[in-house]
Amino acid sequence: MRHVSRRTTLMFGAGGAALTVFGWSGRAHADAKAAADQIAKFTGGKTPDKSKISIELPEIAENGNTVPLSISVDAPMTADNYVSEVLVVAEANPNPGVATFHFSAMSGKAEASTRIRLAATQNIVVVAKTSKGEFYTGQKLVKVTIGGCGG
Amino acid sequence: MADKPRLKLPKEARKGEVIEIKTLMPHIMESGQRKDKDGKVIPRKIINKFTCEFNGKPVFTANLEPAIAANPYMQFYAKVDESGTFKFTWTDDDGTVTTAEEKITVA
Numbered sequence: 001m002r003h004v005s006r007r008t009t010l011m012f013g014a015g016g017a018a019l020t021v022f023g024w025s026g027r028a029h030a031d032a033k034a035a036a037d038q039i040a041k042f043t044g045g046k047t048p049d050k051s052k053i054s055i056e057l058p059e060i061a062e063n064g065n066t067v068p069l070s071i072s073v074d075a076p077m078t079a080d081n082y083v084s085e086v087l088v089v090a091e092a093n094p095n096p097g098v099a100t101f102h103f104s105a106m107s108g109k110a111e112a113s114t115r116i117r118l119a120a121t122q123n124i125v126v127v128a129k130t131s132k133g134e135f136y137t138g139q140k141l142v143k144v145t146i147g148g149c150g151g
Numbered sequence: 152m153a154d155k156p157r158l159k160l161p162k163e164a165r166k167g168e169v170i171e172i173k174t175l176m177p178h179i180m181e182s183g184q185r186k187d188k189d190g191k192v193i194p195r196k197i198i199n200k201f202t203c204e205f206n207g208k209p210v211f212t213a214n215l216e217p218a219i220a221a222n223p224y225m226q227f228y229a230k231v232d233e234s235g236t237f238k239f240t241w242t243d244d245d246g247t248v249t250t251a252e253e254k255i256t257v258a
Binding site: 065066067070077090093094095097098099100101102103104105106107108109111112113114115116117118148 | 169170182184205208209210211212213214215216217218219220221223224225226227228229230
């Protein structure tokens with residue numbers, strides 16, 4: 001008979017618990033994971049600094065079909081140091097990607113506005129990359145009354 | 152696409168001024184997630200890329216996903232140091248490219 005130590009038993013227990021948690025969360029937040037994957041791909045695994053980004057969105061969007069979004073990055077826009085890319089993701093949309101904005105020193109300021117579709121109440125995450133390889137992030141919760149992704 | 156894009160930007164600016172540019176492209180932006188009456192998925196048809204160039208140099212580019220609302224609206228900025236022409240392009244999933252140009256005088 002194999003000897004099962006107290007440590008092994010604990011490991012089995014922990015493994016089981018982890019499986020349960022991941023299995024469940026995998027189903028419930030599949031899109032949040034896809035969003036996180038997309039952000040990780042954008043940053044190349046770096047952890048963005050939670051600063052410098054401001055996001056303008058309505059607190060409550062009655063119609064998810066067209067929600068005004070403005071993003072702004074408080075960073076210099078000079079020829080050798082500027083905000084080069086800004087990624088916008090919506091965690092609970094069927095496809096988390098919303099848009100990627102590419103700026104240049106000629107943009108003058110790293111600000112852009114557009115109108116987006118939101119399927120449900122969710123967080124909008126914005127990640128900015130500078131030409132020097134620094135990353136900044138910010139997020140904002142929007143309550144959506146009627147989803148805008150059709151069915 | 153018979154409808155023309157709409158542009159709003161100043162005709163004149165001072166050297167080094169950061170100007171605001173607004174564009175609106177009439178387009179259905181079909182997400183590819185909706186179904187018709189028979190339950191068939193309506194194929195995706197969106198503007199997937201928008202670019203703005205000034206005198207041939209890139210100013211602003213946006214890669215768009217189906218989460219952009221119909222009639223994609225873009226507002227952004229440009230720093231102008233000389234007179235010249237802004238060129239805007241919208242690229243459709245089917246390869247159609249719509250362009251528009253606007254001149255600006257910098258004093």
